[in-house]
Amino acid sequence: MWKVMVADDETYMLEAFDKLVDWEKMGCQLVYRATNGKEVIKHLEKVRPDIVITDIKMPLMDGIEVARYIYETGLETKVIILTAYADFAYAQEAIAYDVCGYVVKTAMMEMLPGAIDKAIQKLSDVTAKEEELPEKFSEDIFGKLQRYIEENYMKKMTLADISRDIHANASYLSRLYKSKTGQNLFDSINRMKLKKAKKYIAGGCRIFEAAELVGFEDVSYFSRVFKKLEGCSPREYEKSIQQKGVKSEQANPGN
Numbered sequence: 001m002w003k004v005m006v007a008d009d010e011t012y013m014l015e016a017f018d019k020l021v022d023w024e025k026m027g028c029q030l031v032y033r034a035t036n037g038k039e040v041i042k043h044l045e046k047v048r049p050d051i052v053i054t055d056i057k058m059p060l061m062d063g064i065e066v067a068r069y070i071y072e073t074g075l076e077t078k079v080i081i082l083t084a085y086a087d088f089a090y091a092q093e094a095i096a097y098d099v100c101g102y103v104v105k106t107a108m109m110e111m112l113p114g115a116i117d118k119a120i121q122k123l124s125d126v127t128a129k130e131e132e133l134p135e136k137f138s139e140d141i142f143g144k145l146q147r148y149i150e151e152n153y154m155k156k157m158t159l160a161d162i163s164r165d166i167h168a169n170a171s172y173l174s175r176l177y178k179s180k181t182g183q184n185l186f187d188s189i190n191r192m193k194l195k196k197a198k199k200y201i202a203g204g205c206r207i208f209e210a211a212e213l214v215g216f217e218d219v220s221y222f223s224r225v226f227k228k229l230e231g232c233s234p235r236e237y238e239k240s241i242q243q244k245g246v247k248s249e250q251a252n253p254g255n
Helices: 011-019 037-047 063-073 085-097 105-131 135-152 159-166 170-181 185-202 207-213 219-230 234-251
Strands: 002-007 028-034 051-055 078-083 101-104
Touching: 002 037, 002 105, 011 028, 028 037, 037 051, 037 063, 051 063, 051 105, 063 078, 063 085, 063 159, 063 185, 078 085, 078 105, 101 105, 105 170, 135 159, 135 170, 135 185, 159 170, 170 185, 185 207, 185 219, 185 234, 207 219, 207 234, 219 234
Parallel strands: 002 028, 002 051, 051 078, 078 101
Antiparallel strands: none
């Protein structure tokens, strides 16, 4: 069974997913219902869905941002965007994040099976191709991947960038790194970025400057990643550094 997570801020839509959709018939299991994008991100690692169906407009974080997070983090999860006709032009922005399908709310029961089939086909194709690869090829690609990360982690990069430069399938790279290290590819890259960013902040850089220096163009996204991996916000970290400096000065007033 393929695991499915759905996200919508409207209760009636969540109930429709729960009660009206025959998931078993499509070879799927509904494993989680979220009411906003932040809730999706929070539970992705624990739930590990194969498919996420997300409304395009939700509070706190919308469907485009969810698709972007999944894409840039290198997760294997396939995303289906749930939209209204009026939002369809906006929904096209998600193409850049490898969204595999769109479902219009007013035609959900008719369109959803086809979108699910497409997502499952993509998941199955990737798995089948990877099983055919020899071990030596995997070792060579993993070595290239490690070198690429070490040389480029300070830059803005996406899974598509890495895939293009290494000449390997994006989903395969993500799965390979996870199997070799036990860690998510972009969690590892972001930990390296944040280690450097913390040094910049401790050295007096402003938070937005530190974010830019390690390849984050969006300071809000930088803050979300920082909070997830460090357990505190960049501002909280900055304050802790400042407080340590004050305590150090009080302990050594003559220096």
